[in-house]
Amino acid sequence: MAQAYAQSFAVRQFRFWITNYRRTWRGTIYSGVLNPVLYLGAMGLGLGTLVDAHGTSSLGGVSYLAFLAPGLLAASAMQTAMGESTYPVFGSVKWLKTYQAAIASPLRPADLFHGHLLFTAMRLAMNSVVFLAVMAAFGAVRSPWAIVGLPAAVLTGMAFATPIEAYTMTCTKDTSFAMVFRFGIIPLFLFSGTFFPISQLPVYIRPLAYITPLWHGVALCRSLSLGTVQPGASAVHVGYLVAVTALGIIAGNRTYQRRLYA
Amino acid sequence: MADPDILIRARGLTKVFGDFVAVDGIDFELSRGEVFGFLGPNGAGKSSTMRMIGCVSPRSGGELTILGLDPSGDGPAIRARLGVVPQEDTLDVELTVRENLLVYGRYFGLRREAIRERTAKLLDFVQLTERAGDEVEPLSGGMKRRLTIARSLISEPEILLLDEPTTGLDPQARHVVWDRLYRLKQQGVTLVLTTHYMDEAEQLCDRLVVMDRGKIAAAGSPRELIDAYSTPEVLELRFALDEQEQAAEKLADVPAERIEALADRILLYTEDGDATLDAVRARGLEPVTSLVRRSTLEDVFLRLTGRRLED
DSSP: OOOHHHHHHHHHHHHHHHHTTTHHHHHHHHHHHHHHHHIIIIIIIIHHHHHHTTTTTGGGGHOOOHHHHHHHHHHHHHHHHHHHHHHHHHIIIIIIHHHHHHHTOOOOHHHHHHHHHHHHHHHEEEHHHHHHHHHHHHHHOGGGGGGGGGHHHHHHHHHHHHHHHHHHHHHHHHHHHHHIIIIHHOOOOOOOOSSSSSGSSOOHHHHHHHHHHHHHHHHHHHHHHHTTHHHHHHHHHHHHHHHHHHHHHHHHHHHHHHHOOO | OOOOOOEEEEEEEEEEEEEEEEEEEEEEEETOOEEEEEETTTSSSHHHHHHTTTTOOOOOOEEEEEETOHHHHHHHHTTTEEEEEOOOOOHHHHHHHHHHHHHHHHTTOHHHHHHHHHHHHHHHHHHGGGGTTTTTTTTOOOHHHHHHHHHHHHTTOOEEEESSSSTTHHHHHHHHHHHHHEEEEEEEEEEEEEEOHHHHHHHHHHHEEETTTTEEEEOOOOOHHHHHHSSSSEEEEETTTTTTHHHHGGGSSSSSEEEEEEEOEEEEEEHHHHHHHHHHHHTTOSSSSEEEEEEHHHHHHHHHSSSOOOO
């Protein structure tokens, strides 16, 4: 009974975000297409020509474009997750106070959290589908396994969405997000194996990369796109991403409760 | 619960934030169909009490039963039967008037069809039909308040909670809101409201409690409270600033039940204001202005707490 309750309540909040999204969806589709086209064009093709000319044995013998594209798929899922779990959530509790309105209805704080996570998952799936289609159009896909890159990218995004959203509910100022972006998202984006293999990193920094969810997401997506999947490694990646997502949910259940039920 | 017409019952209800006791062991009961008010100044504990009744703030102590249920375990079931008009507007200003009601109705699990029907009626009731398709952002403060009231009614609640429903509105907008609330009262809706406006409490409330510093100082109907804690009439006198203190001393033996010397005027509580004014003049005192008026809840509050309601 309590469980059925919780599911339907989260779906009610998910529907709110859909209603809200109706006003802005066109713009997000536009940027969803433009983003991979620009990155794959400039870095995959442009920069890639220079990289390929020097030989790509350190990339596993594939073109730079084919190496880069699945990494960007995972990294862009992280970016989408960051965008969805900060300002829209913060605005709901701080500026619009629509969260305060929602908890006067039967919905509980955790229902608002889970409803927004459903919406975030939907946005991640939309952006990842578009990204995979652009990848295919650029000829950057090497294996039919790439289709499994869709849930892999969504999972990568969720591993960021749940802890970041949990954190957002503890923030009183939106300047906190600039810090997360500057000291979290950007370094991860650059040094988690998206643009070059982490074997190129100094030995003592490498363990840092292994504990970041993005590296696991990048490695997983890349192995799928290149058709180099290894069951053991994939299980570790998926397990790690699921664990981080789950911890984020536990943390968010608490921070939502604390923020909204004073 | 023995009496099904008792909708809310609180016993020793307490709310503590850290070291601060916001609500200090209050008792009250709310019956079906009545308009019940919490009157008190800012910081008296009214909003904390409302949030506990609204099941969005766990109580720190005491008992609270709402519609026969316990908020600590049955929050969703209770909230499904409450309507809430919060102190601060919490409308989604990026959506239209109609969409706000749609979104809110969906929170209560209502079907689109039902929401559409109720939306038409409610927008008519709060006089916003022409603005149905407009975004909320540019609406005036009074319109937003009325929309918030419409939103709170979308689920046809058994109890409507209003936390300072007219704070921040201009006098004309306040009167429109009062008029709508009065109509709800006529329709038999049970209302609970907090206010620091004594005229609001007097006009709307069947019964109220005067709150001060987390405690209930007195309870009753506005009439009962005025009869119990004040006199039928009040004579308000203003003297030139330099004469005020002296005048207060000379007035000490004027026949009045009680004298309150405020910063800017002197209040004499009496059965007959005009007779008292004659007595003042007979002592050779000539106030700059004098006013005889009936006692209000403001006077009750002053008597109970030694302070004024609105500052």
